[in-house]
Amino acid sequence: MNRNLTVRPDRIAADIEALARLTEPDRPWTRRAFTPRFLDGRTYLEAAMRAAGLEPRLDAGGNLIGRRKGRAGSGKALVVGSHSDTVPDGGRFDGIAGVVAGLEIARALADRGIELEHNFEVIDCLAEEVSLYGVSCIGSRAIAGTLPADWLRREADGRTLADGIATVGGAPSDLASARRDDIAAFLELHIEQGPILQAEARNLGVVTAIAGITRIEIEVHGRADHAGTTPMHARSDALTAAAAIVAWIDLMAKARAATAATTGHFAATVGEFRIEPNAANVVPSYARLLVDARAEKRAEMEGFLTDLDAYLAATFPGAGGPSATTRRVSDNHPTPSDPAVLATIEEAADAVGVSHRRMASGAGHDMAWFARIAPAAMVFVPCRDGRSHCPEEWAEPEAIALGTEVLLQTLLRLDRGALDEFAHHDGRS
Amino acid sequence: MNRNLTVRPDRIAADIEALARLTEPDRPWTRRAFTPRFLDGRTYLEAAMRAAGLEPRLDAGGNLIGRRKGRAGSGKALVVGSHSDTVPDGGRFDGIAGVVAGLEIARALADRGIELEHNFEVIDCLAEEVSLYGVSCIGSRAIAGTLPADWLRREADGRTLADGIATVGGAPSDLASARRDDIAAFLELHIEQGPILQAEARNLGVVTAIAGITRIEIEVHGRADHAGTTPMHARSDALTAAAAIVAWIDLMAKARAATAATTGHFAATVGEFRIEPNAANVVPSYARLLVDARAEKRAEMEGFLTDLDAYLAATFPGAGGPSATTRRVSDNHPTPSDPAVLATIEEAADAVGVSHRRMASGAGHDMAWFARIAPAAMVFVPCRDGRSHCPEEWAEPEAIALGTEVLLQTLLRLDRGALDEFAHHDGRS
Secondary structure, three states, rough: OOOOOOOHHHHHHHHHHHHHHHOOOOOOOOOOOOOOHHHHHHHHHHHHHOOOEEEEOOOOOEEEEEEOOOOOOOEEEEEEEEEOOOOOOOOOOOOHHHHHHHHHHHHHHHHHOOOOOOEEEEEEOOOOOOOOOOOOOOOHHHHHOOOOOOHHHHHHOEEEEHHHHHHHHOOHHHHHHHOOOOOOEEEEEEOOOOOHHHHHHHOEEHHHHHHHEEEEEEEEOOOOOOOOOOOOOOOOOHHHHHHHHHHHHHHHHHHHHHOHHHHOOOOEEEEEEEEEOOOOEOOOEEEEEEEHHHHHHHHHHHHHHHHHHHHHHHHOOOOOOOOEEEEEEEOOOOOOHHHHHHHHHHHHHHHHHOEEEEEEEEOOOOHHHHHHOOOEEEEEOOOOOHHOOOOOOOOOHHHHHHHHHHHHHHHHHHHHHHHHHHHHHHOOO | OOOOOOOHHHHHHHHHHHHHHHOOOOOOOOOOOOOHHHHHHHHHHHHHHHHHHOOEOOOOOOEEEEEEEEOOOOOOOOEEEEOOOOOOOOOOOOOHHHHHHHHHHHHHHHHOOOOOOOOEEEEEEEOOOOOOOOOOHHHHHHOOOOOOOHHHHOOEOOHHHHHHHHHHHOHHHHHHHHHOOOEEEEEEEEEEEOOOHHHHOOOEEEEEEOOOOEEEEEEEEOOOOOOOOOOHHHOHHHHHHHHHHHHHHHHHHHHHHOOHHHHHOEEEEEEEEEEEEEOOEEEEOOOEEEEEEEOHHHHHHHHHHHHHHHHHHHEOOOOHHHHHHHHEEEEOOEEEOOOHHHHHHHHHHHOOOEEEEEEOOOOOOHHHOOOOOOEEEEEEEHHHHHHHOOOOOOOHHHHHHHHHHHHHHHHHHHOOOOOOOOHHHHHHO
C-alpha cells in the first residue's frame, strides 16, 4: 500500500493488540460488557483518549465519550463511534475497529494541529452486543433516548441492568440526560462481517442502510405416530412439513436476493429449529422454527411476510395434515443512512483513492440508533473470509487505516459545511 | 357381535382392567419392567395362571411361564405369549392383550375339558419394551439363547440388568437354561398399533413378517455464518441441506410404500433431528438426523440404503457446499412368520368367520425372537385410531376375544398335527 495517509496503521494495530490482550484468558477474545475485563478495556480507552487530546467523560448511559472542543465552542459535535464490548469467544475487531478509528482520527488531527469548527467526539457505546441481560445497544439507545425504562429492571446473576450501568460509571436514575440533540453527524467504521468486499477486492463499503430485521416463529403441529406401524400415507409428520417450509424460505430468500441490485439486500435464515418428541421411533408431532429475515427495503420484507403467510395457509391448512402458525417475535424497520453524509463519504473515498461500493448492512449497529437523532452513516472495511463473532475474525490494520482515512476526510468535509452544501443542492433548507 | 365363541370377552376385559389398575398412580398407564408395579402385575398373572389351570414358574431369564401338561407328557409345547410391561405413560393393551389371550385360552380349554397332545404354555416375556436398561426383549432373547452376555452388566440407577433379572425371580448366572428347544409353535396376539384394520373394518391381521429395522444416522456439515451479513448465495447451510434430505427420504419411502402389494411394507421416518449452533442469527453449521427405516423385504431395505447413499454423495459432495455422511447405527433383518403356522391361522380365521388380511408388523415383537427357535406367527387385532404407547391406546375386548378365538382354533389345529400335514403337502420332511 503506497498511499500517503494522514492516519497511521501501526498505531491502529497497537490499539487493537492492546485491547485484544484484555480478554478472558481461557476464551479469547472475550470482553463482555459489564465484566471486570470490560472495565479494563475502558481504562485503556480512557488513557488512549487523553493521549489523543480528547477529554473523556462517562454519560448517564454508561457511554465513554472523549471530546475535543471545536473553534465554535458550544456548537454541535461531529461524532465517530462504535463499541468495545465483544460476544463470548468473539473477535478482536467487531466494534473495536470503529472505536480505534475514532482514536486515530483524534491523534491525526492533533499531529497536524488541525482545529475543527465543530466539537469532535469519539464514543465507545455501552453494550452493543447482546449482553448477559439479553438485550443489545444499551448505550446508543440511551443516547437516542429510546432505551425502554423497563429494561433497567432486567436481571442477570442477581443484578439488574441498572446496577450494571452504575457499575461502569453510568447514572441509571438520570438516564434522560444521556439523550443528545447536539450531534451534527455520526460516523461509524466497522468490519463488514461478510465476504463481499474481500471477494470483489474493494477497500470500502459505503453503507446505504442497516437492514430491517424481522423474526418470525413458525410452529408446526402434526401427530405423533408409531414410526413402524403407521403407513406413510396415514401420517401427519410435523418434520416433513417443517422441512418443506425451510426449503420454501430458502428458495424465496434466494429469489429476492437475486434482484438485490434493484430491490436491495435480502436474506432469510432458519437459525433455530427443533422437533418433538425427537424420538427414533415416533413420527414427529411438533416442530418450531425461528426465521430471521433481513431487508434493506421495507417493501421487500412486507412482500416476504405476505407470501409466507399465504404459502403456509395454502399448504398446511391442518385438515388431517399438519398445520402451521406464525408469530412475529420482533419487527424492526430498515434504517437508511443519511444521503448527504453518504455522498460526502463517497467524495472523500474518491479523494483518498480507495475502491468502494455501496452496500447494505445485514447486521445491526450503533449507527441505527444515532440515525434517529442525527445525520448518520457508516463504512465497512473488508475482513477475512467474512468471519465474525468468532476467534478467527480478522481485518488488516492497513484496511482499517484506509477506512479511517476516509472517515477523517469525510469529517473535514462535514466540518467545512458539506451538509449545508448538500442541503442547498438538494433543495433542502 | 353374535358369534358363538369358546372364549369369553368379559373375562378378557376383567383381566385387562385388573392389570390396568396396577399402574404408577400419577402417570397411567405405566408398569415398567423391574419396578415394584411390574412385580404386582406378575403376582396377579401368577394367580390368574393357577386359576386357569396353568402351573406357573419363572425361568432363568425372568419369564413367567404357566404350563398345562399335554397327553404326550414330555412332548413339545405349543406356546402363546407376549409381555405385561409397558412404556412410560403407555397403554393398557400393548403386550398385555397377548398375555391375557393366553390366559383366556387356558380357561377355555379348562371350561370345555379339552386335553391337548402337546404341553400348552402361556409366557409373559420379561421386558419386551425398552426398559431403564435401554434395551428390549430381554425375556424372549433369553428363550432364543441370544441375550448378549455383556448386556447383563448394563447399569441403571446403580443396579445391573443381572440384578434386575434376579429381582423379578430369574437366575442371571444360569441364563443358558432359559434357552428352549422344545417349542412346537409360538403364537402371539397383539394390538395392531396402526390404523389399517380399523380403516378397512377387518377383525384380524395375519402377520406375514416382522419388518426389519435399520437405523441410519446422517450428519450434515455446513458452515456457521452471520445470518445478516452473509449473502444467500455464499452460504453452506446445514439446515437447508438437512431439510432436503428429510424431503427426499419421505418421497422415497412413500414411493416404496405405494408398491407395498408386491414389495411389502415399507416406511422411513426421520424421528430425531437437531441442528447447531441453533442460534437465531447464525446460519446452521451442523445437522444430525436419525432415520428409522422398516421393510418387510430385505431387498427393499437394501435398495433404499443404496439409493440414499447415492443421493447424498451426488447432492452433497461437500465442495464448498454442505457435506453429508451416514452411519448405520443398527440393522436388523425382517423376520418372516412360519408359512405353515400362517396358513393354519388363516384356516382357523375362516372357520371362526372373522374378516382378515395379511399384513406386516412394522413394530418389533417377542415373536421375532421365538421365530429363531420355533415355527412362529402372530395376529393383530384392531385398535382405536392406531394409537399406541400412549394413554389413549384402546382395543375392544370383543375384538381381542375374536383374535383369541382364532388363536385357540389355530392351537387345536396345530395340536392335531397341522404342521406335519403342511410339511407333507409342502414337500418338507
